[in-house]
Structures are given as C-alpha cells and as structure tokens.
Amino acid sequence: MAVEERDPVSGQKTTGHEWNGIKELDTAVPLGVLIFIVVTHLWALVWWILMPTWPLITTHTRGILNTDQRKIVEQDLVAAQAQRAAWMKAIETGTFEEIQANEDLMKVVRSTGHQLFGDNCAACHGADGKGRANYPDLTDDDWLWGGGPEKIAETLRLGINSRHQNTRVAQMPAFGRDAMLDRTQVTNVATYVQSLSNPAASTPQNVAQIQAGREVFLTTCAACHGEDGKGNREVGAPNLTDQFWVYGGDLQTLINTIHGGRQGHMPTWDERLTPAEIKILSLYVNSLGVEKP
Ligand code: HEC
Ligand code: HEC
Structure with a gap:
C-alpha cells in the first residue's frame, strides 16, 4: 500500500504510483471534460430512445421517431427514376x-x-x-x-x-507516296496551302513557289477542298484557310499530310x-x- 505522499514542488497529493522515478499528481478530472462526458452520455440516451439503435436477435430497437434510412433511400430512388x-x-x-x-x-x-x-x-x-x-x-x-x-x-x-455500311468516308489521298505528285509539287502546294491561312508565310522569295503550288491546288485539290480552299462538308474535306487544323498547319505537317494522305477513323x-x-x-x-x- 502506498503511503499518502505530497509533491514537494506543487504541494499536491500524488497517486502514490511510481514509474521509473516519475510520479503522478492526484488531481480531479477537469470540469470541462466532466461536463463533456455527462452531456455525451445524456445525448446517447436521448438518441437510443428516438432513433433505431440496438440490434436484437432478429430485429432492432426502432426508436420512437420510427425513421428508416433504407426506406428513405428507396423513396428517393423511386422519385429519381x-x-x-x-x-x-x-x-x-x-x-x-x-x-x-x-x-x-x-x-x-x-x-x-x-x-x-x-x-x-x-x-x-x-x-x-x-x-x-x-x-x-x-x-x-x-x-x-x-x-x-x-x-x-x-x-x-x-x-x-467506320464499319457502318453507310459510313461517312474521309479519304485524303497520299499524293506523294502514290506518286500522283512529285516532291517539288508536294512542297509547292504545301507552301501555297500554308499561305492561305498565314499571310506571313508568303514572302517575296517564295511567290513563284506559291504560284506553282496554286496551279497544283486548282487541278488536284480543288475537287474536294474547293477552289477557294474552304473545304467541302459532303466529303469531310477541311477548310484549309482558317486557323483550325486536325493534323497541323506548319509546313512540315502539311507536307506529311499531302505526301502520305489522311484517313481519320471514328467508330459508329x-x-x-x-x-x-x-x-x-x-x-x-x-x-x-x-x-x-
Ligand atoms: C478526294 C478528296 C480530296 C482531295 C482530292 C484532296 N483532299 Fe485533302 N483532305 C480530304 C479529306 C477527306 C481530308 C480529311 C481527312 C481526315 O481527317 O480523315 C483532307 C485533309 C487535308 C489536310 C489536313 C487538314 C488539317 O486540318 O490538318 C490538308 C492539309 C489537305 N487535305 C490538303 C490537300 C491538298 C494540298 C490536296 C491536293 C494536293 C488535297 N488535300 C486533296 C480530301 C481530299
Ligand atoms: C477512336 C477515337 C474516337 C472516338 C472514341 C470518338 N471519336 Fe469522334 N472523331 C474521331 C476522329 C478521328 C474524327 C475525325 C474523322 C475525320 O477525319 O473526318 C472524329 C470526328 C468527330 C465528329 C465530326 C467533327 C466535325 O468537325 O464534323 C464529331 C461530331 C465527333 N467525332 C463526335 C464524337 C463523339 C460525340 C464521340 C463519343 C460518342 C466520339 N466522337 C468518339 C475519333 C473518335
């Protein structure tokens, strides 16, 4: 049995227990904590009475408010449907x-x-x-x-x-790879196409190239993209005079597109x-x- 002992510094009683030389003061539970414990216990009691809480063998206490979350969800679902x-x-x-x-x-x-x-x-x-x-x-x-x-x-x-029998068909031919245009013609027409949307791409040095590209465009491309290059929605040929590009409007991408063709795929x-x-x-x-x- 521990003897009643007082802490020499604070004058408080200690509990008498000792852990590795450390002793605990025997102070009362702080009032705030006490109130908290009492209030939460009372709250639990009230909750047990009002709401479904305790499990029984086949059912559970229902509470005098008779609320049922499952029923509420079911009603919400029916209403949403x-x-x-x-x-x-x-x-x-x-x-x-x-x-x-x-x-x-x-x-x-x-x-x-x-x-x-x-x-x-x-x-x-x-x-x-x-x-x-x-x-x-x-x-x-x-x-x-x-x-x-x-x-x-x-x-x-x-x-x-797509696989649909009436699919929209987008066929941009591979003019370079299939040898319909030679390398110079591809570069010329790409330069012309670039100049349609980008005035800065036309310089005094490449006027002749753009002119030659325009000739190619009118004979080879206009059937689908239109003489003015504004495209044709019947065949899905894009407008080449605006700033919107699927593949890209820089010279190298234009050359790649015209050389290798493009066939975008979108499922049905x-x-x-x-x-x-x-x-x-x-x-x-x-x-x-x-x-x-
Ligand atoms: C048979 C019709 C047809 C002809 C001829 C044709 N095109 Fe196309 N072109 C298309 C179609 C369709 C697309 C869209 C392909 C896709 O995205 O599936 C396209 C796409 C393009 C694109 C890509 C545009 C982007 O938004 O990135 C460029 C550039 C282009 N064509 C330039 C040309 C040039 C230059 C010629 C002539 C040398 C030409 N086309 C001839 C049908 C044609
Ligand atoms: C596997 C890739 C893929 C998926 C998935 C896909 N698309 Fe596409 N879509 C494309 C491609 C590629 C094109 C352009 C085809 C061409 O060259 O004309 C396109 C074109 C379109 C266009 C035509 C655009 C125009 O300018 O006329 C519309 C609209 C569209 N898609 C809507 C949709 C919607 C809505 C869905 C979902 C239900 C969808 N796509 C799913 C690849 C796809």
Missing part, C-alpha cells in the same frame, strides 16, 4: 428544336451529355472536347461534316471510315448507344461549339 423517365421520354419524342427551347431539358442534356462524353468520347476528343493532334476539336464551331445537332447525330450514327455509335443517348450527345457536342462554356 420517375423524374428520369419523364425527361427521357421528353428527349426521345421531342425534336432538337423543342429540346433546345426547354431550359430544364438542356440542363439534363448538359449533365448527362458531359457524363456520356467522358465515358465514350474523351479518350479521343479529350475530356473538354478540345481534341488533340489527329483528333478534331469539337468546341471550335468549325465542322468537317457540318454542325448543328442533326448533322452531328448523323456523324455519330454512321461514324467516319449506332449499336453502342441508344437513340436517346445519341440525341443527348449531339445536343451536348453542338452546345460545346455554340455556347462556349
């Missing part, structure tokens, strides 16, 4: 114009479309739809195959150079997505270009 069914039907049956005019439906389009885009399209076009080298930017409102939800829906259904979404999902994505992609979020 009913709401989803309502807007799904509106999207399935509405025309693009009707949906676009309905701000509530467009909110659904933006959130559901964003999710569908992330799941199916972001791998190629980027999470923000801005594309990257070899994959077009979908937010620039500059279209290879035409903007607006109808055209975009068609692109999604058919795909581009006809079987993978429902018609309603294609509709939502078309409106969503269209909004990326038009609304500039």
